[in-house]
Amino acid sequence: MKTSLHSPPMTEDARAAAVRKITWWGFAVNIFLSAFKVLAGYYGNSQAVIADGIHSLSDTVTDLAVIAGSYFWSMPADTDHPYGHRRLETIVAVVIGGVLFGAGIGIAWHAASTLDSMGVHPPCPIALVAAGISILVKEFLYRWTISTGRRTKSLSLEANAWHHRLDAISSIPVFLAVGVTFVFPSAFFMDCVAAFFVAGFICYSAVGIMAVGLRELVDAGAPRQTCLEIRDIVLKNTSVIQAHRIRTRYLGNRIQVDLHVVVDGRMTVSEGHAIAEDIKQGILDEGPDVVDVVVHVEPTESALPATECV
DSSP, rough: OOOSSSOOOHHHHOOOOOHHHHHHHHHHHHHHHHHHHHHHHHHOOOOHHHHHHHHHHHHHHHHHHHHHHHHHHHHOOOOSSSSSSTHHHHHHHHHHHHHHHHHHHHHHHHHHHHTOOOOOOOOOHHHHHHHHHHHHHHHHHHHHHHHHHHHTOOOHHHHHHHOOOOOOOHHHHHHHHHHHHHHOGGEEEEEEEEHHHHHHHHHHHHHHHHHEEEEEEEOOOOHHHHHHHHHOOOHHHHSSEEEEEEEEEEEETTTEEEEEEEOOTTHHHHHHHHHHHHHHHHHHHSSSSSSEEEEEEEEEGGGOOOOOOO
């Protein structure tokens, strides 16, 4: 649980700048790594390494999506968008998932269509070297990007970080398959098997990324445990008799909250307003990544038979 002792959150401009910086670095690395793997696969006679290079090339598309999107979702709220533009970041994350899924299907299709035409020539050492380098470089990019994504609380950047991690993981079976084929030329089919494995792994992960983004776009609420945590913060205020109708929805990977609290009906409007402001500040300071709170104050006659968290 967060406390007010934590450092203040980043401004939207600083957050967007940090997102763009790490993504530009990732874009540059992906361009060189993709070209290297595709050429190494082509001249090294490895379909799996070529597929892995195409997967890395898809990373450059998502890098550009994150960079372009960061200029829009960081814009302040306006008349047409009173809640800001954070949902644009979620759309970018869904697009990343869609690109990943399409890349997976394309790799699987290419592997299936060329299986019968593969020769028995073993891959060259350059293909093995390319797969090994890819594992190390993409794992480094993942660790760097996920760290920045968590620090900036950027859903799209975390999705892009997992894109790097998936590329690193998918290169492992490629590395093993190329190594086996290099040692045992008769096992040339292993190169195709590795390409299929990469495709399946990519598609599975893409569905997970899109599911998280679509959950927000359809206004799914936070887990019940989060609502209970918010209720406990509210009930710290001794003037609150009851808290109910706690509702949440996601804006990016942060939460917007509205709730009802029951107080003594004899209070003045000013006293009720002061309680609402105190509750709001408490949730913003201690709540689980809460970005906005709306508190409805009700008199005692509105109390429910039992405290609800719905």
